[in-house]
Amino acid sequence: MIDTLIVGSGFAGLGAAVKLDEAGRRDFLILEKGDSLGGTWRDNVYPGCACDVESHLYSFSFFPNPDWTRTFARQPEIRAYLEATADRYRLRDRIRFGVQVVGAEWDGTAWDVRTADGETLRARFVVFGTGALHEPQVPDIEGLDRFAGTAFHSAQWDHSVDLAGKRVVVIGTGASAIQFVPAIAPDVARLTLFQRTAPWVLPKPDRPISSSTRRRFRRFPLLQRLQRLSLYWRHEALVAGFLHPRIMRAVQGLGKAYLRKVFAGDPDLRRTVTPDFTMGCKRILMSNDYYPALRRPNVAVETAAISRVTETGVVTADGVEHPADVIVFGTGFKVADGLASMAITGRDGVKLADAWAEGPEALLGTTVAGFPNLFTIVGPNTGLGHSSMVFMVESQVDTVLDAMRTVDRHRAVAIDTRPEAQARFNAEIQDRLSTAVWATGGCASWYLDEHGRNRTLWPGYTFSFRRRTRRIDPGHHEMIA
Numbered sequence: 001m002i003d004t005l006i007v008g009s010g011f012a013g014l015g016a017a018v019k020l021d022e023a024g025r026r027d028f029l030i031l032e033k034g035d036s037l038g039g040t041w042r043d044n045v046y047p048g049c050a051c052d053v054e055s056h057l058y059s060f061s062f063f064p065n066p067d068w069t070r071t072f073a074r075q076p077e078i079r080a081y082l083e084a085t086a087d088r089y090r091l092r093d094r095i096r097f098g099v100q101v102v103g104a105e106w107d108g109t110a111w112d113v114r115t116a117d118g119e120t121l122r123a124r125f126v127v128f129g130t131g132a133l134h135e136p137q138v139p140d141i142e143g144l145d146r147f148a149g150t151a152f153h154s155a156q157w158d159h160s161v162d163l164a165g166k167r168v169v170v171i172g173t174g175a176s177a178i179q180f181v182p183a184i185a186p187d188v189a190r191l192t193l194f195q196r197t198a199p200w201v202l203p204k205p206d207r208p209i210s211s212s213t214r215r216r217f218r219r220f221p222l223l224q225r226l227q228r229l230s231l232y233w234r235h236e237a238l239v240a241g242f243l244h245p246r247i248m249r250a251v252q253g254l255g256k257a258y259l260r261k262v263f264a265g266d267p268d269l270r271r272t273v274t275p276d277f278t279m280g281c282k283r284i285l286m287s288n289d290y291y292p293a294l295r296r297p298n299v300a301v302e303t304a305a306i307s308r309v310t311e312t313g314v315v316t317a318d319g320v321e322h323p324a325d326v327i328v329f330g331t332g333f334k335v336a337d338g339l340a341s342m343a344i345t346g347r348d349g350v351k352l353a354d355a356w357a358e359g360p361e362a363l364l365g366t367t368v369a370g371f372p373n374l375f376t377i378v379g380p381n382t383g384l385g386h387s388s389m390v391f392m393v394e395s396q397v398d399t400v401l402d403a404m405r406t407v408d409r410h411r412a413v414a415i416d417t418r419p420e421a422q423a424r425f426n427a428e429i430q431d432r433l434s435t436a437v438w439a440t441g442g443c444a445s446w447y448l449d450e451h452g453r454n455r456t457l458w459p460g461y462t463f464s465f466r467r468r469t470r471r472i473d474p475g476h477h478e479m480i481a
Contacts (some may be wrong), residue, residue, distance in 0.1 A: 003027035004404075005113055005123040007101050010039020012129030012377035014082060015060060015393045016400065018089045023401055030091070031115070033100035037086055039131060041079045046157040046176060048183035049075035052204070052286050056224060057231040057388045063088060064224050066217030072206045103343030106372060109413055114343075124414075127400060128339055129377040129393075132456070135334040135341075139171070143309040144327075151327040154180060161326060165189045169314050169324040171306070173199055175285055177330030181299075182289035191299045192322045194306060194314070197443065198272070200255045200279045204286035235387040239461050242280050242385055245437040252279040262291040269294065272301050281441025283385065332446055339376060346371035347416065359449045361426045362417075363476060364469055365458070366399045369422045372414035372480055373407070375400045381429050382465075383447070383456045385438070391462050395469040402472050412479040421476035432459040 004020060006013050009032040020028050036042055051058050055068035058078075065081055073081070086092050100116040104126060113121045136153040144151065152158045154176040167190045170177055177193070178201065185191050217224040241248040256274075263270030273294060275282075294301055304316035313323040334341075340360060344352040347370050355370060362368045365382035366375055377396050384392065407415050433439055433454045438447050447456040458465055 001110060001122040001124065002029055003123065004029075004125040004127060005111070005121060006030045006127045006129055007113075008032065008039060008129035008131065009034075009037035009082075009086075009095055010041065010129065010131060011060075011082070011390050012131055012393050012396075013039070013127075014085050014089075014091065014129075015390070016127050016129055016377060016397050017091050017094065018060070018062065018085070019394075019397045019401060021089060021091075023405075025401075025404065028094065029121075030095040031099045031101055031113075031121075032095055032097050033116075035097050037095060037097075038079045038082050039129075040155075041075055041082060044075060044155050044157075044176070045159070046154045046180045046183075048179035049176070050179060050206075051078060052175065053235075053388045054231050055209075056228045057235065058390055060085065060390060061228075061394060064217075064221065064228070066221070066224055067214050068209055069214075070206060070208055072204065101342065103345075104374075105345040106347060106374075108347075111373065125373045125375070125404060127375045127377060128379075130339070131378045132333065132383070136329070137332050137334050138329050139331055141306060141309050146311055147309050147324075147327060148311040149325045149327065151329070153329045153331070155333070163188050163326060166325040167313075167323050168192070168326045168328060169322060170194065170328045170330055171314075172330030172332070173197070174330055174332050175283060176332075178285050178287045178290040180328070180330070182287070182293035185293045185296055185299055189298065190323075191296075192314075192324070193294070193299065193301050195273070195301050195303055196305075197277075197282070198275045199282060199285050200252070200275050201258070201285045201287055201290055202255055203258060204288050206288070232387070232391075236461055236463065238386040242437050243432075243435075243459065245278055245280075245440050248280045248437050248441070249278055255279055259291070263295070266295060269301065272303060275443075277443035278437055278441035280385065280437040281443035282445045282447075344371070344374075346374070359451060359453055359455045361422060361455070363422045363425050364396070364399060364465075366396050366469070367403070367415075367417040367422075367477075369417040369419040372416040375403070380455050381426075382458055384462065385457060387462050392458070392465065395462070395466045398466075399469040399472055402470075403477070406472060406474070406477075407479070410479045412481055414480040415472075415477050416480060417477055418475075421473075425476075429459060430454070433457070 006016050009030050051073050055073040102116050103114045105112045111123050111126045136155045150161050163184050164187045166188050168188045169192045171194045173195045241251050259270050304318050307315045307317045313321045315321045340353045340356045350370050360380040362379045365379035382392050403415050447454050449455050
């Protein structure tokens with residue numbers, strides 16, 4: 001039996017592994033379904049892929065990188081950073097690639113973790129670092145299977161397809177689309193962008209980081225730490241707008257000014273791409289080239305509902321067929337499914353899918369009542385609309401380690417969350433979310449489940465989350481002897 005199994009090798013899995021090793025808990029193994037590490041930064045290789053949080057904040061606090069080349073790093077550089085993390089902390093020989101976890105069962109003393117190839121691994125603790133953005137969401141459109149061209153999701157980009165001179169239909173206007181649309185628009189013959197809801201887009205203050213600045217960061221690490229601290233507090237200042245929609249409506253003026261500037265000569269297109277909800281209700285996007293790309297003569301924004309797909313194109317509800325050689329889905333991920341899609345069985349035979357039938361809930365997004373010694377990094381209500389998820393990952397790892405230490409200190413078999421503690425926490429979270437912009441801003445977003453409850457975001461400051469996750473509250477848990 002192994003002490004700890006970690007599932008996933010993105011920021012969450014690697015961060016947990018580093019801290020386990022640092023704490024002397026070296027009997028762990030990382031299971032990764034892919035053939036290399038990196039998580040979402042391995043999978044998403046679409047043109048223009050980049051982060052929308054500054055590089056010096058979107059990185060581990062324990063492994064600063066003085067050599068980021070841009071304010072907002074692009075996908076290859078972030079993936080290289082994760083590879084460097086694995087090398088720096090000698091994690092590669094602790095990762096088993098090509099191993100997909102399909103289920104786990106608690107037998108009263110440990111977890112039996114099952115893989116897709118039929119193997120069962122036994123572990124005291126299981127840490128799921130799989131995140132929420134790994135199962136692409138492709139809408140069920142009539143006739144898609146008959147399309148004679150090529151269709152793929154942005155997270156499964158088909159680089160074998162040469163888009164030059166092609167008629168491309170893009171479905172979706174989320175965080176991925178605003179990056180790859182400008183990247184491919186100059187090369188295609190025609191790009192038709194299907195927009196269901198216009199997003200709020202702000203200019204992205206991205207720029208190269210000079211070699212002299214990188215040298216200073218290498219020579220004087222304190223300067224980089226101060227830069228990170230400055231970025232952190234700048235982002236924290238944004239929280240008030242999300243929690244108090246009246247503030248956000250005032251900030252919204254920046255978005256309107258940007259629209260007026262870019263579409264000064266095209267008021268019709270400006271009206272088409274102007275959102276009809278309060279900024280922040282959906283994810284705020286940042287780009288300097290998305291709006292200009294929409295003004296290109298070979299790009300059209302289509303707002304009519306899609307009816308079906310034919311062999312040669314996409315037909316809208318008004319009966320118009322939009323010819324296409326390639327369809328690209330920028331339609332996000334199955335965020336709500338998460339761990340519930342796996343066959344995970346906890347105490348007394350309770351299945352996680354049943355426990356989460358009304359929506360996923362956890363205590364501080366990390367532990368789930370009835371599932372001892374199981375931890376979810378980037379679990380329910382840990383997402384952010386304003387800052388770096390890496391900060392949240394490190395905070396949750398603190399909770400995981402303290403829980404493990406508590407089990408050992410009590411010489412117990414396991415630790416489990418009390419259902420009443422989990423219920424109180426989630427009632428508090430939902431109450432705070434009910435008045436925030438995500439619930440009152442007039443939009444429907446992937447933050448909300450089918451019941452209209454926000455199971456995704458943390459409704460507050462990240463430093464308050466860090467304070468609450470630094471140590472577990474003994475009253476919120478029980479020891480299993």
